[in-house]
Amino acid sequence: MLENKNVTVFVTGGIAVYKACDLIRRLIKAGANVRVAMTKSATQFVQPLTFQVLAKHPVYLDTFDEKEAQYVAHIHLADWTELAIVAPATANTIAKMATGIADDMVSTTLLATTAPRLIVPAMNEHMWENPATKANLQKLKEYGYTVMDPDTGFLAEGYEGKGRLPEPSRIVEEAMLLLLQHTAELPLRGTRVVVSAGGTKERIDPVRYLTNQSSGKMGYRIAEAARDLGATVTLVTASNLERPFGMDVVGVSSALEMQEALMSKFETADIVVMAAAVSDFRPVNQSDHKIKKTAGNLEIELEKNPDILAGMGQMKKNQFLIGFAAETDHLEEYAQDKLKRKNADMIVANDVSKPQAGFDKDTNEVIIFQPNKEPIHIDTKLKSEVAKDILQEAIKTITNL
Ligand SMILES: Cc1cc2nc3c(=O)[nH]c(=O)nc-3n(C[C@H](O)[C@H](O)[C@H](O)COP(=O)(O)O)c2cc1C
Incomplete structure (x- = not known):
């Protein structure tokens, strides 16, 4: 997303200036072209040389330091910028931005740019609470700038x-x-995508449960790919993987919890991707105390869990329903059968016995089945890439391409 994007970081004079060094390093790592502009106060905290070395470009400090005769520096920088980040943003610079003051390189360039602006305030709590700061930030929001809330700590x-x-x-x-x-131009802009991920856990007693090998990686990569294609995403997850940003994440544990969470989102969803490995059975009795070791064997009676995918297949109106099939043999036969039985619009089948595919791997190799369409083979690649391919195929079908 940041690959080759022109990002200018405007560093203003707060104690958190040192953190802007890490920010710049991360932006560069993400592929951005980074320029840095600093206020005079900011240079009191960290030398511009540090930022110059990190960004591999001289730091902009003075509006009248016109080194290149063919350009006016602040206008050139303002026009070059595709994303402006003010971090840390002092109360003073925020006030200047709110009132249109342009009396140094930072404030002048910020006034002159038409790029989206991300303001990241950092200041003393009482400065933050001051009604003047609050009113200034409110104004910036009204101008369409994005303001991040500071952390508490x-x-x-x-x-x-x-x-x-x-x-x-x-x-x-x-x-x-x-x-x-x-x-x-993002193909899933305005589309609501619901994705399930992870292996559900069926409690036996407070310390034991039945589950499966699913890590949730495939579902997470699909949720991220949908987000990157512009969708509004809800991820219903039984996995412990780190939460992806930019989406609504609902944590669940059992199949019944997953069903409840998914059903509450189903009606308003446009695309539903059931990438979770939902346990087929759950213990009839869930002991509320730890079951003690006994001399003999222990029998656990299991009852069937609801078939969430099939239930959705029956309920669906305009939703595009994608299911997964993890098989070890007869892949095509089982997947085609699942497509019909579950009334799904797409089944993504993977052979979990293959070394580069399936549970807990970063790569996958899948075949996409759709009604009245030839199966599409996707050779081994990163799950993030497989996720994009799956969604692109769904978009093609939905838009009749
Ligand atoms: C040690 C020290 C720390 C400061 N930390 C902050 C801060 O975190 N946030 C803030 O808004 N101002 C802070 N200030 C005050 C600003 O540096 C001051 O308001 C300055 O005029 C801001 O200028 P600028 O917005 O042009 O960078 C600090 C000042 C000092 C001396």
């Missing part, structure tokens, strides 16, 4: 409070989302 002043700069990794995520929002 240990402040430089030596006490707990709200005002800390959010972690640079979160600023990068927010920057990616902002760029996504400003990308007009």
Whole structure:
């Protein structure tokens, strides 16, 4: 998302300036072309040389330092910028932005750019709470700028409070989302996608459960791919993987919980991807105390869990329903059968016995089955790439391409 994007980081004079170094490193790692502009106050905290080395470009400091005769530096930088990040944003610079003051390189360029702006305030809690700061930030929001809320935690002043700069990794995520929002032509813009992921856990007693080998990786990659294609995504997950950003994440454990969470989203969904490995059975009795070891064998009676995919297949109106089939043999036969039985619009089948495919791998090799269409083989590639291919195929079918 940040690949080859022109990002200018405007660094203003707060104690969190040192964190902007990590932010710039991360932006560069994500593929962005980064320029840095600093206020005079910011240079009191970290030398411009540090930022110059990180960004591999001289830092913009002075509006009147016109080195290139063919350009006016601040207008050239403003026009070059595709995304402006103000981090840390001081109360002072926020006030200037809210009132249109342009009296240094940072504020002048920020006034001159038409790029989306991400403001990341960091300041003392009382400065943050001051009605003037609040009113200024409100104005910036009304201008269409994105303002991140500061974190609460240990402040430089030596006490707990709200005002800390959010972690640079979160600023990068927010920057990616902002760029996504400003990308007009995304095929899933306005589409609601619901994805399930992970292996459900069926409780036996407070410490034991039945589950399966699913890691949730395929579902997560699909949810991320849908987000990157512009969709509004809900991820219903039974996995412990790190939560992806830019989507609604609902954590569940058992098949029944997953069913409830999915059903509450089903009616308004446009595309539903059932990538979760839902347990077919659950213990009839879930002991509320740990079952003690006994001399003999233990019998656990299992009852059937609801077939969520089949239930959705019966309920569906305009939803495009994608199911997964994890098989070890007779892949095509079982997948074609599943497509019909579940009334799905697409079944993605993977042979989980293959070394590069299936559970907990970063790669997958799948065959996509759709009614009245030839199966599509997707050779071994990263799950993130497989996810894009699956969604692209769904988009083709939905739009009759
Ligand atoms: C040690 C120190 C730390 C400061 N930290 C902050 C801060 O975190 N946030 C803030 O808004 N101002 C902070 N200030 C005040 C700003 O540096 C001051 O308002 C300055 O005029 C901001 O200028 P600028 O917006 O042009 O960078 C701090 C000042 C000092 C001396």
